[in-house]
Amino acid sequence: MLSLKKYLTEGLLQFTILLSLIGVRVDVDTYLTSQLPPLREIILGPSSAYTQTQFHNLRNTLDGYGIHPKSIDLDNYFTARRLLSQVRALDRFQVPTTEVNAWLVHRDPEGSVSGSQPSSGLTLESSSGLQDVTGPDNGVRESETEQGFSEDLEDLGAVAPPVSGDLTKEDIDLIDILWRQDIDLGAGREIFDYSHRQKEQDVDKDLCDGAEQDDTWSGEGAEALARNLLVDGETGESFPAQFPADISSITEAVPSESEPPGLQNHLLSPLLTGTESPFDLEQQWQDLMSIMEMQAMEVNTSASEILYSAPPGDPLSTNYSLAPNTPINQNVSLHQASLGGCSQDFSLFSPEVESLPVAGGSTLLPLVPSNSTSLNSTFGSTNLAGLFFPAQLNGSANDTAGPELPDPLGGLLDEAMLDEISLMDLAIEEGFNPVQASQLEEEFDSDSGLSLDSSHSPSSLSSSEGSSSSSSSSSSSSSSSSSSSSASSSASSSFSEEGAVGYSSDSETLDLEEAEGAVGYQPEYSKFCRMSYQDPAQLSCLPYLEHVGHNHTYNMAPSALDSAELPAPGTLKKGSKEKQADFLDKQMSRDEHRARAMKIPFTNDKIINLPVEEFNELLSKYQLSEAQLSLIRDIRRRGKNKMAAQNCRKRKLDTILNLERDVEDLQRDKARLLREKVEFLRSLRQMKQKVQSLYQEVFGRLRDENGRPYSPSQYALQYAGDGSVLLIPRTLADQQARRQERKPKDRRK
DNA sequence: CTCTGATGTCATAGG
DNA sequence: TACCTATGACATCAG
Numbered sequence: 001m002l003s004l005k006k007y008l009t010e011g012l013l014q015f016t017i018l019l020s021l022i023g024v025r026v027d028v029d030t031y032l033t034s035q036l037p038p039l040r041e042i043i044l045g046p047s048s049a050y051t052q053t054q055f056h057n058l059r060n061t062l063d064g065y066g067i068h069p070k071s072i073d074l075d076n077y078f079t080a081r082r083l084l085s086q087v088r089a090l091d092r093f094q095v096p097t098t099e100v101n102a103w104l105v106h107r108d109p110e111g112s113v114s115g116s117q118p119s120s121g122l123t124l125e126s127s128s129g130l131q132d133v134t135g136p137d138n139g140v141r142e143s144e145t146e147q148g149f150s151e152d153l154e155d156l157g158a159v160a161p162p163v164s165g166d167l168t169k170e171d172i173d174l175i176d177i178l179w180r181q182d183i184d185l186g187a188g189r190e191i192f193d194y195s196h197r198q199k200e201q202d203v204d205k206d207l208c209d210g211a212e213q214d215d216t217w218s219g220e221g222a223e224a225l226a227r228n229l230l231v232d233g234e235t236g237e238s239f240p241a242q243f244p245a246d247i248s249s250i251t252e253a254v255p256s257e258s259e260p261p262g263l264q265n266h267l268l269s270p271l272l273t274g275t276e277s278p279f280d281l282e283q284q285w286q287d288l289m290s291i292m293e294m295q296a297m298e299v300n301t302s303a304s305e306i307l308y309s310a311p312p313g314d315p316l317s318t319n320y321s322l323a324p325n326t327p328i329n330q331n332v333s334l335h336q337a338s339l340g341g342c343s344q345d346f347s348l349f350s351p352e353v354e355s356l357p358v359a360g361g362s363t364l365l366p367l368v369p370s371n372s373t374s375l376n377s378t379f380g381s382t383n384l385a386g387l388f389f390p391a392q393l394n395g396s397a398n399d400t401a402g403p404e405l406p407d408p409l410g411g412l413l414d415e416a417m418l419d420e421i422s423l424m425d426l427a428i429e430e431g432f433n434p435v436q437a438s439q440l441e442e443e444f445d446s447d448s449g450l451s452l453d454s455s456h457s458p459s460s461l462s463s464s465e466g467s468s469s470s471s472s473s474s475s476s477s478s479s480s481s482s483s484s485s486s487a488s489s490s491a492s493s494s495f496s497e498e499g500a501v502g503y504s505s506d507s508e509t510l511d512l513e514e515a516e517g518a519v520g521y522q523p524e525y526s527k528f529c530r531m532s533y534q535d536p537a538q539l540s541c542l543p544y545l546e547h548v549g550h551n552h553t554y555n556m557a558p559s560a561l562d563s564a565e566l567p568a569p570g571t572l573k574k575g576s577k578e579k580q581a582d583f584l585d586k587q588m589s590r591d592e593h594r595a596r597a598m599k600i601p602f603t604n605d606k607i608i609n610l611p612v613e614e615f616n617e618l619l620s621k622y623q624l625s626e627a628q629l630s631l632i633r634d635i636r637r638r639g640k641n642k643m644a645a646q647n648c649r650k651r652k653l654d655t656i657l658n659l660e661r662d663v664e665d666l667q668r669d670k671a672r673l674l675r676e677k678v679e680f681l682r683s684l685r686q687m688k689q690k691v692q693s694l695y696q697e698v699f700g701r702l703r704d705e706n707g708r709p710y711s712p713s714q715y716a717l718q719y720a721g722d723g724s725v726l727l728i729p730r731t732l733a734d735q736q737a738r739r740q741e742r743k744p745k746d747r748r749k
Numbered sequence: 750c751t752c753t754g755a756t757g758t759c760a761t762a763g764g
Numbered sequence: 765t766a767c768c769t770a771t772g773a774c775a776t777c778a779g
Contacts, residue, residue: 648772
């Protein structure tokens with residue numbers, strides 16, 4: 001298992017690096033942390049979704065009224081986890097920029113960063129989103145809250161670049177909605193990240209110490225919690241070490257759009273500081289990618305043109321100026337070749353090639369990359385015409401060279417990569433249809449093709465997808481989608497806000513609070529608490545609360561008992577007192593009635609909740625009849641079982657909700673993978689076009705000893721294992737191509 | 750009246 | 765073994 005894990009992890013990393021080198025962007029992190037349970041669990045360990053934990057032990061506590069000796073404050077734990085997940089989701093590659101800025105704004109009141117920071121105009125969106133989450137916060141932000149969006153816009157518009165200057169109210173609302181949705185996504189996605197789990201547990205310790213703040217989960221409570229997290233983050237006590245670095249890097253990178261010369265340093269910071277752990281490295285790689293992404297998005301208004309169809313000009317240079325500075329500067333030429341777009345310009349391939357006398361030379365050697373050894377070790381000698389020139393894939397490609405031309409770049413993709421792609425194909429195959437693909441492709445054509453999960457088009461697409469899925473699911477049950485929470489004020493909405501983090505009622509209420517601004521949820525929550533979390537200590541103080549939800553006293557004749565216990569009538573307030581007693585009586589459970597009838601000298605709560613030793617001590621203190629003892633034991637058994645049943649049902653419900661959320665996440669992942677596939681196919685096709693044109697050009701310049709051009713039907717170019725390019729007879733090339741095709745098939749058997 | 754959801758209770762398995 | 769917990773099945777009640 002370990003080796004498999006290592007293999008997969010390393011393989012994915014290598015694959016990512018490889019793809020990034022050839023210009024295809026992949027967000028490995030989403031693969032690792034998103035909802036792909038098998039892969040995720042292989043790499044990160046088993047998920048906690050169905051791990052049996054003694055949750056009831058951990059949760060039999062009414063918030064704020066002491067913690068059961070056996071329990072940790074699980075709710076706080078999950079809340080902290082959720083908050084951390086959100087926080088961590090902020091600097092995600094695929095997370096909209098609004099989230100990034102949300103974090104920045106949140107830091108403002110404490111670090112007073114905003115004053116000195118040339119924050120981008122997007123900050124205003126985040127401030128709005130943040131306020132939605134945290135509700136009324138400290139005074140500084142609260143005033144801004146009341147000012148509203150337009151004021152924020154005006155305020156920040158002064159320093160804001162034109163990117164966001166033309167944001168309308170609708171835009172902000174949309175961003176806000178997306179932001180909220182991404183909170184859910186982020187939380188759901190992050191919980192399985194092992195490194196996070198560890199870090200969050202650290203935070204959890206702190207939070208458990210301050211658990212007494214939970215007596216009401218109002219806005220202040222959640223905000224206090226959030227502040228706790230932030231304070232931790234600032235002091236560095238329990239936060240991931242990389243986190244401040246990430247933030248700083250991002251905050252530096254954002255304004256860097258106006259000052260490109262400083263960009264590279266900013267961009268490099270995440271990588272250069274990353275010496276902690278593989279996860280940090282990976283995270284920082286993500287950071288780099290995201291920053292590159294942001295820069296590309298913001299600098300180039302037509303960002304979609306950059307990757308695949310931009311002319312080899314300034315956009316390219318700005319885009320690739322990073323490459324030599326990144327730790328992985330293996331082959332800039334390759335990078336450029338793949339990213340260069342559809343241009344037929346020969347210079348796309350590499351500076352080396354560019355500088356070489358291609359025009360006059362009849363030799364093929366210039367085609368050999370200067371640092372080809374690294375490539376050769378990976379790619380070997382291949383002739384993957386089938387990959388780059390499958391007739392069905394590049395239908396729109398100009399097939400002037402025809403299928404008879406071998407693929408000179410075939411060797412650039414090794415079999416492992418092919419396997420990965422095939423795996424993805426397999427994973428996507430189900431439900432993937434060409435119409436969908438073409439639609440997606442159209443979308444990318446019209447919209448940004450820059451990134452799979454960039455802040456613009458993918459988010460909008462995924463949001464629409466997510467909303468559709470959530471709305472469909474909300475019709476089937478009390479959905480966990482945030483959309484239902486805003487409209488619902490029933491007790492089920494508390495459940496509906498169940499996070500993907502497990503059995504956390506606090507996370508639910510926090511969610512609800514995030515979505516609704518803590519308006520009108522309190523009664524439902526208290527009801528929820530009463531129903532599900534009967535704290536023994538609390539109940540002994542307020543025994544009438546024990547069965548406030550339902551009173552199943554149907555097996556008894558309460559009137560028979562009442563007569564013995566009711567206060568003597570005759571006072572002025574007799575009527576009301578009787579009513580009160582009646583009410584209290586109705587609140588009593590069957591067993592309480594029985595206990596009264598049997599004159600049990602202590603409360604049912606003690607009977608039920610005392611540890612065995614104390615319980616036995618208690619029994620020994622009194623002279624009890626056999627019937628009384630039997631009843632007491634029954635009460636204890638039933639009481640414990642009642643709580644167990646409540647926990648069981650809650651757990652069941654949570655499981656269902658988690659499954660529902662998982663389904664939604666998987667649907668999102670599926671959509672994302674489909675988008676990625678389309679994108680891969682597009683880039684592949686464009687690469688093929690480029691390679692084809694290059695091939696034609698090179699082949700067309702070749703002359704035999706008589707100065708005549710070679711016939712494409714008789715000769716073909718092929719990469720050899722040592723990086724050289726050979727001109728070989730067509731028959732030989734075909735044979736080798738067949739061999740190459742057979743190999744993967746054999747291996748798969 | 751039935752239906753349905755919530756709750757309590759019992760029996761049982763398993764830690 | 766005693767105790768505790770989890771859970772399926774069933775009963776009951778309220779809406």
